[in-house]
Amino acid sequence: MASTWTTTDNIHTLFYASSLVFSLGVVAVLYHVFAGERSRIPKGLRPPPSPPGARLFSGHSHIYNGQVTSNPSESQLVKWAEELGEIYQIQMGTQRWVVLSSPEAVKEIFDRQGTLTSSRNVNRVAMGVLSGGYRMLFMPYGKQWRDIRAIVHRCLNVKSADGMKPSQDLESRRYLYDLLTEPANFWNHVKRYSTSVIMYATYGRRIVTVDDPVLNDVYTETGIFAECFGQVHMVDKYPVLEGLPRPLQWWRWKYEPYHQKELQLWLGLWKDLQNQMAKGIRTGCFAEKFMEVDYPKMGVSENQAAYVAGTMIEAGSDTTQLTLNSLILGLVAFPETVEKAHKELDQVVGDRMPTFDDFDRLPYIRAMVKEVLRWRTASNDHFQHLSTGDVIYKDYFIPSGTAIVCNVWALNFDPVMFPEPHRFNPDRYLGTAANDMTAGECINVQNPRNRDHWGFGAGRRVCAGYNLAENSLFILTARLLWAFDVKAPIDQTTGEPLEYDLWDFPATNMFGPNQFRAEFKVRDAGRREQILAGLDMFKNDFH
Structure with a gap:
C-alpha cells in the first residue's frame, strides 16, 4: 500500500521528535546538576564556591552566556573572580566549569597536576564540523596529541626559533619598506610579515605582497574559525541535541561548507610541496621532514597531516598581526611610550638598525612586548x-570531567600584580625579574607571581609558538620605533590628536582592534636610506 504521508507530515514528525529529544535533554540536565551535588566528595574537602543564581542553567541565562565580548577585562568571569576569589564553579549546560583566577591556582592545577588537566572538552562544532576532527587545538590529551605536539615543538623550540631569525630579519626590513611607501595600509603589512615568516618556516614559500591570494585565503579561514570558536553552540552545552535528525542539526548548515574550503587550503599547500619535492626542489622547511619521516610513522590520514602544518600557519600568522596592531594602538593612545622607546634606541643603537643581538640591551623594548601581550592578549577566549x-x-575538590578555565583576563588585569591595569605601561616591567627572562623562562618560572603575563596560556597546552612570537614582536617593535615616529593623527574637528576607543575590538575569539588611523613618519633621511636598502636585501637573499 502506498504511503499517504505528505512533506508536511514529515516535517511535523521531525518537529515532534526534535521536541521530545530536547525535552529529554532538559530532564538530563536537571538530573546531571542535582545528582552532581550528591556525588561523593572526600571528607575534609568541599566544592569551589558558586555565584548566587549560577548553579542551574547559568550558561543559558543573563548571568553568563559564554559568548566572547569586545571588552573581556570586564566579562562576567572577571567580575565573579573579584567577588569569589581565586577559584569558583558555574554550570554551563551539562558541563561543570571551575574557573581559576590566581597565579597560584593556575600553577598548581595546570602545571603541577598537568597529567590530570591537559585534555579538552568535546567541541562538536569548531572541531567536529568546521575542523573535520583534525585540529590539534581541540584534540583530547593522549598519544596522538602528544606525538603531534612533539613534532610541532621540534619546529618551534628555542633552537628552531633562532634558525628563523634570518627570515624575520629580512621580512621585517620589508615591513619597514611597506610602512614607508604605504603607511595607511599598516594594518595589512604586518599580516604579510607574520604569514610569510611562518609560511616560509613551514612550507618554504614566501608571501611577497599583500595581494597574494594565499594570504587572503589564510585570513578568510582564520576569520571563520575565530567566529565559530568564539560562539557557545547549543549542541556543545546540550550534547543530547546530536540525536536530532541530521537535516535538523542546524549547526552543520554553515560550517560544513567552510570545512571543505579549509581542507582545500591546507591540503593544497601540502600537495604543492609534494610536487616541489618530486622535482628535487627543497628548502629545509618543517613540512619536508614531517612529510618524509614523521607522517608515515604516525598512521594518520593525509588530511590530518595537512591540518597539522596548516594550523601552525593559522596560529603563527594571526596572533602576531593582532598583537602588533594592538601595540600600535597602545603607542598612539599613550604617546609617552614612543618617546621612551626612542630614547632607549637612540642611546643603544644610534643610527644603525637594531638587530636580534641587541635583545639584552633594550629592556624597554622587551617590556613593551610583554606589556602588549598582557594588555591585549590575542585570544578573547578563556583557556x-x-x-x-x-x-x-587546597581544600577544594574538582571531580574528573570538569572543564577547568584559566581566567586569563582576570589574571592579566589583576590590579595587585599590575597596578592601573588598563594603562599600556611598559614601565611596570622595568627592574623586575620577569623582564630579564624570555617568554619560555617566564612560563616555567617556579614562583607564579614572577610570571610576566598569561597570554600564552599555561600547562601542557601552553602555546607552542611562544619563542617565534617573542622574536617576531621584539624585532618588529624595535625596528618600527627605531625607524618611525608613531603618533595619532590630528582630529580635523578639534585640532587635537585623535582620541581612541581602546575597546573598539570585535567580539571574536581571536582578539585584535578594529581598524584605526595612525601616522608613521620616518625619523630622518639616514633611516630612510637604510629602509630602502633593506628592500634590495629582501629581493636578493630569498629564493
Whole structure:
C-alpha cells in the first residue's frame, strides 16, 4: 500500500521528535546538576564556591552566556573572580566549569597536576564540523596529541626559533619598506610579515605582497574559525541535541561548507610541496621532514597531516598581526611610550638598525612586548582544559570531567600584580625579574607571581609558538620605533590628536582592534636610506 504521508507530515514528525529529544535533554540536565551535588566528595574537602543564581542553567541565562565580548577585562568571569576569589564553579549546560583566577591556582592545577588537566572538552562544532576532527587545538590529551605536539615543538623550540631569525630579519626590513611607501595600509603589512615568516618556516614559500591570494585565503579561514570558536553552540552545552535528525542539526548548515574550503587550503599547500619535492626542489622547511619521516610513522590520514602544518600557519600568522596592531594602538593612545622607546634606541643603537643581538640591551623594548601581550592578549577566549581525574587544590575538590578555565583576563588585569591595569605601561616591567627572562623562562618560572603575563596560556597546552612570537614582536617593535615616529593623527574637528576607543575590538575569539588611523613618519633621511636598502636585501637573499 502506498504511503499517504505528505512533506508536511514529515516535517511535523521531525518537529515532534526534535521536541521530545530536547525535552529529554532538559530532564538530563536537571538530573546531571542535582545528582552532581550528591556525588561523593572526600571528607575534609568541599566544592569551589558558586555565584548566587549560577548553579542551574547559568550558561543559558543573563548571568553568563559564554559568548566572547569586545571588552573581556570586564566579562562576567572577571567580575565573579573579584567577588569569589581565586577559584569558583558555574554550570554551563551539562558541563561543570571551575574557573581559576590566581597565579597560584593556575600553577598548581595546570602545571603541577598537568597529567590530570591537559585534555579538552568535546567541541562538536569548531572541531567536529568546521575542523573535520583534525585540529590539534581541540584534540583530547593522549598519544596522538602528544606525538603531534612533539613534532610541532621540534619546529618551534628555542633552537628552531633562532634558525628563523634570518627570515624575520629580512621580512621585517620589508615591513619597514611597506610602512614607508604605504603607511595607511599598516594594518595589512604586518599580516604579510607574520604569514610569510611562518609560511616560509613551514612550507618554504614566501608571501611577497599583500595581494597574494594565499594570504587572503589564510585570513578568510582564520576569520571563520575565530567566529565559530568564539560562539557557545547549543549542541556543545546540550550534547543530547546530536540525536536530532541530521537535516535538523542546524549547526552543520554553515560550517560544513567552510570545512571543505579549509581542507582545500591546507591540503593544497601540502600537495604543492609534494610536487616541489618530486622535482628535487627543497628548502629545509618543517613540512619536508614531517612529510618524509614523521607522517608515515604516525598512521594518520593525509588530511590530518595537512591540518597539522596548516594550523601552525593559522596560529603563527594571526596572533602576531593582532598583537602588533594592538601595540600600535597602545603607542598612539599613550604617546609617552614612543618617546621612551626612542630614547632607549637612540642611546643603544644610534643610527644603525637594531638587530636580534641587541635583545639584552633594550629592556624597554622587551617590556613593551610583554606589556602588549598582557594588555591585549590575542585570544578573547578563556583557556579551557578538561580534567581526566579528580583534582585537589587546597581544600577544594574538582571531580574528573570538569572543564577547568584559566581566567586569563582576570589574571592579566589583576590590579595587585599590575597596578592601573588598563594603562599600556611598559614601565611596570622595568627592574623586575620577569623582564630579564624570555617568554619560555617566564612560563616555567617556579614562583607564579614572577610570571610576566598569561597570554600564552599555561600547562601542557601552553602555546607552542611562544619563542617565534617573542622574536617576531621584539624585532618588529624595535625596528618600527627605531625607524618611525608613531603618533595619532590630528582630529580635523578639534585640532587635537585623535582620541581612541581602546575597546573598539570585535567580539571574536581571536582578539585584535578594529581598524584605526595612525601616522608613521620616518625619523630622518639616514633611516630612510637604510629602509630602502633593506628592500634590495629582501629581493636578493630569498629564493
